Amino acid sequence: MGVLLSSLTKPGAAQVRVINRVPDREVAPLGTLDELLNFKDEPLLCAVEPLSDAIKRSKPGHPRTIFCHDMDGNYKQDRFIHGTDEANVYRFHHWQIIETFIYYSHHMVTIPPPGWISAAHRHGVKVLGTFMLGDDDIKTINIVRGSGLTSQVATQLAKVATVGRFDGWLVSIGCKMDRSCIPFVKDLLSAITTEMHKAVPGSLVIWYDAVDVDGNAKPHNELNGKNAGFLDVCDGIFLNFQWTEAMLQSSAQLAGDRKTDVYVGVDVYGRSTKYPGGFEMYKAVQQVRRCGLSAAVFAAGWVYETQGKRNFAKHQYRLWSFPDNCCSEWRLTKPPLSTSFCQGFGSRVFAEGQAGHFRLIRVWFNLHKQQLQPRDQGNMLCNSCCSVKVHLEEAYNGGGCLRVLFKPNPNQPDVKPYIRLFGCDFPLGPLAVSYTFKNISFTSSAGQDIAIVLKARRAAGETEEIYLGMTAGLPEGDHYTVSREVIRRIEDAAEDPRACWVTRKYQLEDLRGADGAILEEIGLHFRCSDRETNVCLLGQLDVRRPADGEKAVSDEKATDKAAASDDSSSDDEPERKRLREELYGLDAVIAE
Numbered sequence: 001m002g003v004l005l006s007s008l009t010k011p012g013a014a015q016v017r018v019i020n021r022v023p024d025r026e027v028a029p030l031g032t033l034d035e036l037l038n039f040k041d042e043p044l045l046c047a048v049e050p051l052s053d054a055i056k057r058s059k060p061g062h063p064r065t066i067f068c069h070d071m072d073g074n075y076k077q078d079r080f081i082h083g084t085d086e087a088n089v090y091r092f093h094h095w096q097i098i099e100t101f102i103y104y105s106h107h108m109v110t111i112p113p114p115g116w117i118s119a120a121h122r123h124g125v126k127v128l129g130t131f132m133l134g135d136d137d138i139k140t141i142n143i144v145r146g147s148g149l150t151s152q153v154a155t156q157l158a159k160v161a162t163v164g165r166f167d168g169w170l171v172s173i174g175c176k177m178d179r180s181c182i183p184f185v186k187d188l189l190s191a192i193t194t195e196m197h198k199a200v201p202g203s204l205v206i207w208y209d210a211v212d213v214d215g216n217a218k219p220h221n222e223l224n225g226k227n228a229g230f231l232d233v234c235d236g237i238f239l240n241f242q243w244t245e246a247m248l249q250s251s252a253q254l255a256g257d258r259k260t261d262v263y264v265g266v267d268v269y270g271r272s273t274k275y276p277g278g279f280e281m282y283k284a285v286q287q288v289r290r291c292g293l294s295a296a297v298f299a300a301g302w303v304y305e306t307q308g309k310r311n312f313a314k315h316q317y318r319l320w321s322f323p324d325n326c327c328s329e330w331r332l333t334k335p336p337l338s339t340s341f342c343q344g345f346g347s348r349v350f351a352e353g354q355a356g357h358f359r360l361i362r363v364w365f366n367l368h369k370q371q372l373q374p375r376d377q378g379n380m381l382c383n384s385c386c387s388v389k390v391h392l393e394e395a396y397n398g399g400g401c402l403r404v405l406f407k408p409n410p411n412q413p414d415v416k417p418y419i420r421l422f423g424c425d426f427p428l429g430p431l432a433v434s435y436t437f438k439n440i441s442f443t444s445s446a447g448q449d450i451a452i453v454l455k456a457r458r459a460a461g462e463t464e465e466i467y468l469g470m471t472a473g474l475p476e477g478d479h480y481t482v483s484r485e486v487i488r489r490i491e492d493a494a495e496d497p498r499a500c501w502v503t504r505k506y507q508l509e510d511l512r513g514a515d516g517a518i519l520e521e522i523g524l525h526f527r528c529s530d531r532e533t534n535v536c537l538l539g540q541l542d543v544r545r546p547a548d549g550e551k552a553v554s555d556e557k558a559t560d561k562a563a564a565s566d567d568s569s570s571d572d573e574p575e576r577k578r579l580r581e582e583l584y585g586l587d588a589v590i591a592e
Contacts, residue, residue: 024081025080025081025082026079026080026081026113027044027075027079027081027111027112027113027114027164028075028079028111029075029105029107029108029109029110029111030107030108030109030111030160031107031108031109032108033108033140033143033144033153035108035109036108036109036153036156036157036160037149037152037153037156039156039159039160039163041159041162041163042163043163044081044114044163044164044165046081046082046114046368047118047368048114048117048118048121048164048165049117049118049119049121049122049368050121050165051121051124051126051167051202052121052122052123052124054124054332054333054334055123055124055330055331055332055333056124056329056330056331056332056333056425057099057124057328057329057330058099058260058328058329059329061257061260062260062328062329063259063260063288063289063292063293063294063295063328064099064100064260064263064294064295064328065097065098065099065100065285065294065295065296065297065326065327065328066098066099066100066101066102066206066238066263066294066295066296066297067092067098067100067101067102067296067297067300068102068104068170068238068296068297068298068299069092069101069102069103069104069116069300069301070104070105070298070299070301071090071299071301071304071305072301072305073105073106074103074104074105074110075105075113076089076090077089077365078090078113078115078116078365078367079113080113080115081113081114081115082366082368083115083364083365083366083367083368083369084364084365084366085363085364085365086363086365087345087346087347087363087364087365088309088312088363089345089365090301090304090312091316091343091344091345091365091367091370092119092300092316093119093343093344093370093373093377093390094316094320094373094377095119095120095122095123095124095125095373096123096327096330096373096374096375096423097320097322097326097327097328098125098297098328099125099126099328100125100126100127100128100167100204101116101120101125101126101127101128102127102128102129102130102170102206102296103116103127103128103129103130104130104170105130106132106134107130107132108131108132108133108137108140109129109130109131109132109157109160110129110130110131110132111129111160111164111166112127112128112129112164112166113367114164114165114368115344115366115367115368115370116367117164117165117166118367118368118370119344119367119368119370122370122371122372123330123372123373124330126166126167126168126202126203126204127166127167128166128167128168128169128170128204128206129160129161129164129166129168129169129170130169130170130171130172131157131169131170131171131172131192132171132172132173132174133172133173133174133175134172134174134175135174135175135176135217136175137173137175138175138176138177141173141175141177141181141184141185144188145181145184150184150187150188150191151191153188153191153192154188154191154192154194154195154196155195157169157192157195157196158192158195158196158198158199158200159199161196161199161200161203162199162200167200167202167203167204168196168200168203168204168205168206168235169192169196169204169205169206170206170208170238171189171192171205171206171207171208171234172208172210173185173210173211174208174210174211174217175211175217176211176215176216176217177211177215177217178215179213179214179215181215182211182213182214182215185211186229186230186233189205189207189230189233189234190233190234192205192234193205193233193234193235204235204236205234205235205236206234206235206236206237206238206263207230207231207234207236207237207238208237208238209221209227209230209237209238209239209240212226212227213225213226213227213229214226219239219240220239220240221239221240221241221242221243221244221247222239222243222247222248222250222251223237223239223250223251223254223255223262224250224251224254228254228255231255231258231261231262235261236261236262236263236294237261237262237263238263238265238296239251239262239263239264239265239296240265241265241266241267241271241273241298242271242272242273242274243264243265243273243274244274245274245287248264248287248288248291248293249291251264251291251293252291252292252293255293259291259292259293259294260292260293260294261294262293262294263293263294263295263296264288264293264294264295264296265296265298266281266284266285266288266295266296266297266298267281267298267299268281268297268298268299268300268301268302268303268319269299269302275287277302278302278319279315279318279319281297281319282321282322282323282326285297285322285326286323286325286326289325289326300319300320302319303315303316303318303319304316313389313390314379317377317378317379317389318378318379318380320377320378321377321378321380329423330375330422330423331423331424331425331520332422332423332424332425332426333424333425333426334426335426335431335543335544335545335548336542336543336544336545336548337372337422337424337522337541337542337543337544338372338540338541338542338543338544339371339372339373339540339541340371340395340396340397340398340401340539340540341371341372341373341374341390341398341400341401341402341538341539341540341541342369342370342371342395342397342398342399342400342401343370343371343373343390343399343400344365344366344367344368344369344370344399345363345364345365345366345399345400346363346364346392346395346398346399346400347362347363347364347392347399348362348399349364349398349399350394350395350396350397350398350399351397352396352397352501353394353395353396353436353501353539355394364399369398369399371398372422374388374402374419374420374421374422375420375421375422375423376388376419376420376421377389381419382406382415382416382417382418382419383409383412383415384409385406385407385408385409385412385415385417386404386405386406386407386417386419387403387404387405388402388403388404388405388419389402389403390402390403391403391537394438394537395537395539396436396501396537396539396540397539397540401537401538401539401540402537402538402539403535403536403537404419404450404524404526404535404536404537404538405533405534405535406526406528406533406534406535407533407534408528408532408533416525417525417526417528417534418453418523418524418525418526419523419524419525420521420523421521421522421523421524421541422521422522423520423521424519424520424521424522425518425519425520426518426519427510427516427517427518427519428454428456428508428510428516428517428518428519429480429508429509429510429511429516429517430507430508430509430510430545430546431454431506431507431508431519431543431544431545431546432505432506432507432508432542432543432544432545432546432548433452433454433468433505433506433508433542433543434503434504434505434506434540434541434542435452435468435503435504435538435540435541435542436501436502436503436504436538436539436540436541437450437501437502437504437536437537437538437539438499438500438501438502438536438537438539439502439535439536440535440536440537441532441533441534441535441536448527448528448532448534449469449470449526449527449528450469450524450525450526450527450534450536451467451468451469451470451473451524451525451527452467452468452469452522452523452524452525452541453465453466453467453468453521453522453523453524453525454466454468454508454519454521454522455519455520455521455522455523456517456518456519456520457517457518457520458517459515459516459517463520464517466480466482466508467525468482468484468504468506468508469504469525469527472484472506478511479510479511479512479516479517480508480509480510480511481508481509481511482506482507482508482509483506483507484504484505484506485504485505485506486502486503486504486505487502487503487504487505501539503540507546522541522543524538
């Protein structure tokens with residue numbers, strides 16, 4: 001009937017590694033029941049981004065997507081609270097595709113590292129840890145049951161999530177047990193769900209289909225009479241991966257109005273499945289969603305473990321290049337929107353286009369520092385005429401920026417050089433919009449330009465597009481006013497525009513007031529000839545209400561300049577060092 005999630009391993013992967021926790025530097029799992037019961041309410045010694053309340057995800061009744069991350073037991077370089085000095089590690093930035101991120105390991109209580117939590121929360125994605133009892137844990141079940149510890153276990157799990165600032169649990173109990181034990185397991189699952197909902201409003205508890213009502217430790221790969229009762233007492237069920245189309249149809253029929261709470265497992269390794277894995281795993285997600293069910297992508301570390309670390313970034317873009325019918329809604333519901341597009345790693349730290357030269361380890365990885373990531377990424381955009389990828393050799397702020405390339409294809413003259421950045425759903429005006437870019441095209445034909453595009457919908461339903469480029473392009477009519485300011489950040493590079501970061505600032509007003517348009521999308525447009533390849537770096541985008549602007553900009557400049565300063569002989573060097581560590585999570589190793 002299938003294999004348990006807890007038993008899936010990759011070649012050479014260890015089931016459980018002993019991880020010694022250093023409280024002020026790294027996060028570790030809890031390996032025993034005693035560790036869970038004795039867990040103390042000690043806050044993390046770092047800031048964790050709260051779950052954004054400004055991002056709208058899937059509409060009620062629409063299928064959702066979970067990414068369950070298990071890579072060789074996890075707790076690799078991501079476990080360090082303040083980052084690490086390795087950049088070539090597994091990372092993820094396709095947050096607009098998923099609703100929930102599960103951090104999974106083979107320990108009893110898996111606590112997600114705060115870097116993952118911050119990056120996910122910034123994009124409106126919930127993060128779950130894992131509570132797992134495997135083949136040999138029937139003794140633990142009997143202790144909890146016999147000692148009346150159900151309420152205490154549930155309360156402690158809620159405390160762990162509250163302290164760790166994440167949003168719930170995947171509960172996986174996969175040990176064979178007597179049928180008489182099943183009511184207790186349901187009570188435990190119900191108690192965990194109740195305590196989590198009280199402790200963290202909006203939290204989720206999802207049951208993994210590892211044991212059935214007969215006490216058999218085997219998944220059924222579908223929702224049926226053997227496992228549906230567990231769904232009744234929690235927020236969702238995570239089905240195993242070895243399903244068929246008939247199983248999907250049967251699951252959807254039985255789930256009724258809770259179809260989207262059924263998360264169908266999709267194994268990227270494609271182990272004994274009827275669907276393709278690897279780079280074609282999106283086809284399985286499509287198949288699941290066509291039945292009205294949700295998907296749970298598991299073991300996407302496949303791309304890092306099997307395709308070569310050297311080309312990880314390229315293969316990661318390819319793996320997560322989902323077609324639109326695999327993707328859920330992602331919309332910002334209120335400003336501000338501010339991002340440097342940094343993915344949380346790099347070889348240097350930049351501030352206003354200048355690389356910091358303070359004496360630190362150069363390469364770095366810290367998911368805390370990942371900024372909002374755009375919808376369109378990868379090599380296969382605009383009918384394969386366009387690519388959007390991270391660029392590390394230079395950036396405006398942080399460790400990287402977006403490198404956007406458009407290469408016209410004479411056989412596809414109707415392809416529009418447009419990239420979706422962020423979906424939105426809030427009144428358009430008034431807005432202060434600024435963006436910083438660098439044109440690095442090899443040609444500089446007259447009229448070549450880039451523009452930020454605001455796509456809006458009027459009250460009557462008509463769509464409007466506003467182009468904010470070298471000049472502003474407004475819809476017909478006198479509905480808008482716009483003013484523009486251009487700031488060249490590196491004046492001594494004016495002889496070569498390709499070496500110069502340029503910031504454009506706009507003040508936009510919708511004169512219709514309360515009857516004005518609703519902003520639905522922000523994108524990037526190339527204005528170019530039909531023969532020339534165009535390349536630009538997008539280093540910063542900021543969209544906010546004018547009243548919110550000046551203080552945020554001045555505060556950001558102050559911290560970025562401090563972080564990039566190389567004045568190590570200054571009297572305030574200890575404070576600079578502290579600020580650098582706080583901002584970028586790097587160990588300040590002074591070269592004697």
